[in-house]
Amino acid sequence: MKVGIPRGLLFYRFYAYWTTFLKELGADLVISPPTNKLIIQRGLTYGVDEICFPVKVFLGHCHYLKDKVDSLFVPRMVSFCKNEYNCPKILGLPDVVRNLFNIPQERIIDDEINMRDRGFIGWRQGFIEIGKRFTSNVRKINHALQIAEEAHFQYRKKIANGYFPENLIDNHPMLTSYQEKILLLGHSYLINDSYINMNILHKMNTMGYSIVTSDMIDNKEIRKALKKIPKPSFWTISNEVLGSALYSIYQKDPAIKGFVHLVSFECGPDSLVGELIERWLKREVYSIPYLRLEIDEHTGEAGLITRLEAFVDMMKWRTETFESNLSSSCSSECGSGGSLSSTGN
Known part of the structure; x- marks a missing residue:
């Protein structure tokens, strides 16, 4: 399955986790290019006035990918910290993307990721549901999660030590x-x-x-x-x-x-x-x-x-x-x- 990941919003935070997890499950990944003028113009064309500029940019990335992949990776990131939430616009992204571009439900990977009440258990459960879209082998999904968690740890560790995502994703100089x-x-x-x-x-x-x-x-x-x-x-x-x-x-x-x-x-x-x-x-x-x-x-x-x-x-x-x-x-x-x-x- 060819899966598109829009280069916007939480992409820079969870790049290593998302890409590693999906690759381990056999997905053929397509990441939209760095933001450019055309992507912004597409986002402004389709985005309503009330949403913030980063969401409009995200929509531009989705527009770039929608006809190039089998599925768009837009998980419903409700919470990635116990007892807290993400912005409501991020919570509603899957619905916005689906309705603006008339994309069928099955072509959007929109499973809920929610640590609000259950902490890390809620996080893992969400990704297990994503994994079931690719395989029924739960052991393979758990193995992919373990590798993704280690990749995410190393990615965040490098950023804590002074790297920026552009250094790690696009090999830009320090x-x-x-x-x-x-x-x-x-x-x-x-x-x-x-x-x-x-x-x-x-x-x-x-x-x-x-x-x-x-x-x-x-x-x-x-x-x-x-x-x-x-x-x-x-x-x-x-x-x-x-x-x-x-x-x-x-x-x-x-x-x-x-x-x-x-x-x-x-x-x-x-x-x-x-x-x-x-x-x-x-x-x-x-x-x-x-x-x-x-x-x-x-x-x-x-x-x-x-x-x-x-x-x-x-x-x-x-x-x-x-x-x-x-x-x-x-x-x-x-x-x-x-x-x-x-x-x-």
Whole structure:
């Protein structure tokens, strides 16, 4: 069976799991190409105005694949974290794709993946149902799951160590490593789709900064930081973005010079998370510079570059001012030529 996987939304998070599992079951995989102008135009043509830009892009990828494969892989990803949900638009993707493109039910692999109540058992059960579309051999399905889980673990481990999906999926060269860093916040499908974010990773890297994302922060630390707010949200990815920001605020890593938050213009949870991060930063005496960039089909590259350059100038000014204030404070307390280490603290 020839199975098409749209290169959008949760693809960048579960690439290794999905592709390994399906290949082990004998599927002939076709992955849509990196996002381009034509794919976006198709998505905008078929997508309704109310859905966010990343979903429109996803629809463009589905349009590219629909006549080239036997089945489209669009699982109903209800939850991949216990007691939390995904965005409602992601939950409804199989229905949207089926109705917009008039694709028969049997041509969409839309089994429910739900960890909300049953945790990992719910996750595995969903993939077992997917596996039954290819074979009745349960032992073969379980074996494929084991291999997929190991592939996913290694994939996520590499990303935690500084790789980006583009390095692992398309063999793009690694970014240059710098001492100073920017925490890039946002959904993985905004951060890792270089066409819709106008290659922001490389733009910030050429400005002299390494990039840190939520995927590079220990999930246990993210969850621990989330306890600082009265009640986390219902959405897993929103919690990861907010928890990453809170962790970085209180860790006070001097290498992180600023936060850049990529958000989709139509995304309600993103607007809420961005407001919470801004409010939390304002509580800090020496708050970290924060830039929110809204991405949609009308975003221009020139405007994005201008805002990034202004933001970098602000970070440099703040760093120089902050270090100057520390030096002045130290000189008054320690005497001429004093240093922080000489105060006895």
